[in-house]
Amino acid sequence: MAERAGEPHHDGTVTAGERVGETGATNPDGAVAAAERISGPQTADAGTASLLQVADLSVRIAGLHILQGVSFEVAASGVTVLLGRNGVGKSTTLRAILGLTPRNGTATGSVRLGGEEILGRPTHALVKAGLGFVPEDRCVFGGLTVAENLRLAERTDSPDYDLVFSLFPELSKRAKQRAGSLSGGQQQMLSLGRVLLNHNRLLLIDEPTKGLAPKVVTEVAEALERAAQAVPVLLVEQNLAVVRRLAGDAVVIAAGQVAWTGPGEQLLADPALTKSLLAVNAAGGH
Amino acid sequence: MSTIVLMTVTGLGLAALYFLVASGLSLVFGLADVLNFAHGLFLSVGAYATWWAAGNLPGAGPDGWGFVLAVAFGVLAGTVVAALVELVMIRPLYSRTIEQVLVTVGLSLAGVAALQAGFGADPRPFPRPSWTQQVVTMAGARVPLDRLLLIVAAVAVLGALLAFLRWTRYGLIIRAGVENREMVTALGIDVRKAFTLVFAIGGAAAALAGALSGVYFGSVSPTSGASLLIFAFIVVVIGGMGSVLGSAVAAVAVGLLQQFVNYYGTSGAGDICVVALLAVVLLWRPAGLAGKAATA
Ligand SMILES: Nc1ncnc2c1ncn2[C@@H]1O[C@H](COP(=O)(O)OP(=O)(O)O)[C@@H](O)[C@H]1O
Numbered sequence: 001m002a003e004r005a006g007e008p009h010h011d012g013t014v015t016a017g018e019r020v021g022e023t024g025a026t027n028p029d030g031a032v033a034a035a036e037r038i039s040g041p042q043t044a045d046a047g048t049a050s051l052l053q054v055a056d057l058s059v060r061i062a063g064l065h066i067l068q069g070v071s072f073e074v075a076a077s078g079v080t081v082l083l084g085r086n087g088v089g090k091s092t093t094l095r096a097i098l099g100l101t102p103r104n105g106t107a108t109g110s111v112r113l114g115g116e117e118i119l120g121r122p123t124h125a126l127v128k129a130g131l132g133f134v135p136e137d138r139c140v141f142g143g144l145t146v147a148e149n150l151r152l153a154e155r156t157d158s159p160d161y162d163l164v165f166s167l168f169p170e171l172s173k174r175a176k177q178r179a180g181s182l183s184g185g186q187q188q189m190l191s192l193g194r195v196l197l198n199h200n201r202l203l204l205i206d207e208p209t210k211g212l213a214p215k216v217v218t219e220v221a222e223a224l225e226r227a228a229q230a231v232p233v234l235l236v237e238q239n240l241a242v243v244r245r246l247a248g249d250a251v252v253i254a255a256g257q258v259a260w261t262g263p264g265e266q267l268l269a270d271p272a273l274t275k276s277l278l279a280v281n282a283a284g285g286h
Numbered sequence: 287m288s289t290i291v292l293m294t295v296t297g298l299g300l301a302a303l304y305f306l307v308a309s310g311l312s313l314v315f316g317l318a319d320v321l322n323f324a325h326g327l328f329l330s331v332g333a334y335a336t337w338w339a340a341g342n343l344p345g346a347g348p349d350g351w352g353f354v355l356a357v358a359f360g361v362l363a364g365t366v367v368a369a370l371v372e373l374v375m376i377r378p379l380y381s382r383t384i385e386q387v388l389v390t391v392g393l394s395l396a397g398v399a400a401l402q403a404g405f406g407a408d409p410r411p412f413p414r415p416s417w418t419q420q421v422v423t424m425a426g427a428r429v430p431l432d433r434l435l436l437i438v439a440a441v442a443v444l445g446a447l448l449a450f451l452r453w454t455r456y457g458l459i460i461r462a463g464v465e466n467r468e469m470v471t472a473l474g475i476d477v478r479k480a481f482t483l484v485f486a487i488g489g490a491a492a493a494l495a496g497a498l499s500g501v502y503f504g505s506v507s508p509t510s511g512a513s514l515l516i517f518a519f520i521v522v523v524i525g526g527m528g529s530v531l532g533s534a535v536a537a538v539a540v541g542l543l544q545q546f547v548n549y550y551g552t553s554g555a556g557d558i559c560v561v562a563l564l565a566v567v568l569l570w571r572p573a574g575l576a577g578k579a580a581t582a
């Protein structure tokens with residue numbers, strides 16, 4: 001069982017009531033333990049083969065066993081949402097898939113993309129092969145301009161600036177502005193824009209609406225919805241209104257393991273389930 | 287008045303040497319997190335290779351274009367050695383800080399020993415073009431031309447580095463990498479190629495500093511790299527890791543301070559003042575004048 005050493009994430013500013021894990025955030029373990037073995041129907045959209053298969057993924061960092069055998073699949077189209085309370089290992093999962101486990105940690109198990117084992121391959125090679133990554137805290141380069149951030153991210157000879165600027169007109173207006181002086185929402189758009197410039201096989205997007213004002217959350221959700229029409233997405237998202245809008249399948253992680261998988265609608269339609277898994281009341285809300 | 291002008295130009299000449307050594311050191315640390323104690327070796331390699339070429343390389347010599355060719359050879363040698371050091375000795379040790387420090391310290395000691403074995407421990411007279419020993423009159427002061435040569439060379443390198451960082455793809459990668467290396471790889475870029483490049487650039491600038499310090503001091507010795515390196519490290523810390531412009535500003539401050547205090551105070555007091563300046567800057571702005579963000 002992983003011990004959690006503090007939680008650096010989450011300022012908890014956004015839309016109260018419909019954010020995962022806000023209520024019991026200080027000590028989620030009790031509720032999680034109760035929810036641990038609840039299992040929904042497996043992701044069995046028998047028609048479509050899945051694009052990404054994560055099997056028995058374990059991550060240890062600095063002696064802590066953070067992921068303990070996580071297994072799930074990501075559908076070849078639409079949005080698969082990865083849910084769970086703060087600190088359960090959602091970001092760790094995305095980062096392990098991308099080979100970004102820190103050097104004082106190890107990732108074992110199997111991650112297959114289109115049937116090919118990718119765990120352990122270098123990050124830059126995976127991204128070049130079509131895994132687009134939007135990290136949890138946006139990670140735009142503050143000292144570079146918006147245009148330079150985008151130029152740096154170009155991986156093809158014909159980057160799709162039309163798409164990016166039609167989704168986020170703000171970015172073309174602010175091309176010469178230093179990214180460090182953008183608002184949080186604009187930085188998120190830039191971070192999304194950086195991956196959408198390129199052709200991707202799968203997008204890994206970590207909490208894109210975290211800390212954003214409600215109006216910007218809607219804007220980002222709209223952009224994600226449009227992007228997801230063209231490319232499958234594995235999305236970590238705490239805002240259940242956004243989840244409701246986008247989710248195909250849902251995967252819930254609790255205490256370092258997958259606690260539930262199934263259609264997102266089914267999860268959100270079951271208040272008792274969401275409460276036990278995510279410690280929120282999904283029935284209320286937007 | 288004329289003394290002040292002479293002191294200023296001399297201080298700026300010294301600053302030019304510091305900058306040439308510090309700029310590479312700063313980029314290497316800012317991008318790759320490598321504290322490269324072997325950087326002084328690149329300087330020595332540049333100095334000795336220039337010295338050797340002026341005497342032995344066909345076409346090269348102590349004057350005119352022959353001297354330019356000798357310096358170009360020295361710079362090339364420094365560049366190649368720096369790139370090799372990165373590829374062979376540093377690359378296997380990224381993120382292992384202690385081992386890195388040990389390897390680079392060991393390398394600098396071994397380099398000094400190798401130079402002593404090859405060329406002797408005593409300073410060797412350095413070939414310098416005769417015009418560098420002439421003086422011009424500036425605001426009443428008689429200023430030796432070698433100082434102006436140092437300043438012009440450093441300004442040219444500064445301009446070239448800033449243009450490179452601002453306008454090229456690799457410059458963009460380096461500036462981004464100084465901020466957040468992991469995110470650069472997460473955009474599909476193999477940032478390690480940029481490490482080698484930064485080492486090579488730093489090696490080239492340090493080797494140029496080696497050749498120019500030979501002109502300025504009139505001799506080369508195996509340990510001259512090490513003494514310049516100490517002040518270059520101070521310049522890097524004052525200027526901010528990874529910032530070329532910060533290094534330039536800090537180099538000017540250190541060079542002038544050292545020169546004026548050594549002249550008007552007792553000799554050696556300037557070095558103490560430089561260390562005091564370092565302490566003040568670290569208390570006032572722990573990340574250096576430029577912070578860590580901007581490379582340009
Ligand atoms: N680099 C690290 N060093 C130590 N612990 C870490 C590191 N990264 C994540 N953790 C721990 O792993 C757990 C899961 O973190 P994370 O994946 O960020 O959670 P989530 O994204 O679900 O909120 C947390 O308890 C966190 O403290």
Ligand SMILES: [Mg+2]
Nearest residue numbers: 009090091136
């Ligand atoms: Mg997270």
